[in-house]
Amino acid sequence: MIQTDLREFLAAVDAAGQLKTVSGAHWDKEIGAVTEVLYRQKVDQAPALLFDEIPGYPQGMRCLYGMLGSPARLALALGMEAKVGDDRMSMLNSVRRTMATHKPISPRLVTDAAVLENVIEGDDVDMFKFPVPIHHEADGGRYIGTACGVITRDPDSGRVNMGTYRVQAIGPNKATSYISNGKQGLIQRDKYLSAGKPCPMIIVIGIDPASFLAARYTLPDSVCELDWAGALTGKPLDVLHGELTGLPFPAGSEIVMEGEVSPNETTEEGPFGEWHGYYAGGTRPEPVITIKRIYHRSDPILTCAASQKPPHSHLFERCFLRSAALWDSLDNASVPDVRGIWVHQGGSGRTFVVVSIKQRYFGHATQAGLIASQINPTGYCGRYVVVVDDDIDPSDIQDVLWAMGTRSDPKTDITLLDKCWSSRIDPMVQSQDALYNTRCVINACIPYERINDFPPVAQTSRELAKEVRKKFPSVFE
């Protein structure tokens, strides 16, 4: 079952041997460092880490990292058996099959939920009542929102958006957030601010797995993330309405902050250890968010995500979700016979993308590569796209390098595209007035004109491999 309650999900994660509680680590850099060191050591296999007894805070106020950061945990969050996570391509296919049959469903409004156990408002609002971490050594402050959901409403269409955008606590009731150019949350927010009006906002700090998956999934503008969470679970997501903003928020949340973004007050935001592994965004002015009310469960859990140089605690699921979303986008763009996709972790979940196709016609590989380089979710801040044949596993970097080294001609099979969609946090962007970058599309497929007479691959056939495994089982133990 896909969980819309973080605690029920954590119980399942614990039962699967995928949860570790750590006591006594400090919110000031220590929690982030413990997480990073472990995830670097146990790539894709580290447990979720629940930090408790954080110095200066009562026992029970906890920080969770790596909620979905292993194939087994992501499988659990998606309602699959944990062991399914062993095979990434079948997991991708299975999720896409589910999503093809499920349609977005409007949320169900409820009036009571555990998140209403504690309501803090007015002068009592103090984000530092929670153990808000400094996630990386050179961060500019304490970031309360990392694995979070930021909810806004489009003032023109009324569409509600929920995106995961980082939120820095800059005072007891003051925060700020960095939202990249082109993101829906920014477009909605700036419609209010450019009209000189405050933008109502809700920030979900302890977020349930289904809502977190929705908040970070790149959806078409027309689809609300809360509806998409319903599609994921197959039933409406329970939501409450914030009394001050009228905005909906997931009822299974741990901590929810309600407030508004100022049209005329800014503060310095950053630096923050970014998804690509650098503090590249530096410090910049961003609008101030005033938090007017906080709702929270007793003994709340802050869901956290510290990105850094790969690998890190939310990179596996990032790569998986972007791979699934890119596959959908290519299908929707009528690129036929896509057989696999992998957005690689070494490419920080954006900069190295592999698309595998069953070639059907001249130009098919170029078409797939160029579209993948521009379309969501890889259109923003991408760098390299490699297109391979369907005998190559796109998630296996050895296979991909072999294809590049044997099926592509650097002189003719590399296409460069200028002035593509980038961001001020791209470490290769030099001018804040020109947020472009370049894309490289590598066609590492067998040239289509040679598809029937390319040299045969020197690899033991499946049949013979099966036979020898059966005959000499001890060799393969």
Ligand SMILES: Cc1cc2nc3c(=O)[nH]c(=O)nc-3n(C[C@H](O)[C@H](O)[C@H](O)COP(=O)(O)O)c2cc1C
């Ligand atoms: C842990 C995590 C942190 C993220 N932080 C940011 C951020 O600070 N700013 C941003 O613009 N996008 C961030 N993203 C990416 C967006 O959440 C993602 O692109 C999402 O699809 C945006 O939603 P939208 O299409 O509704 O704008 C983050 C994603 C994750 C998973």
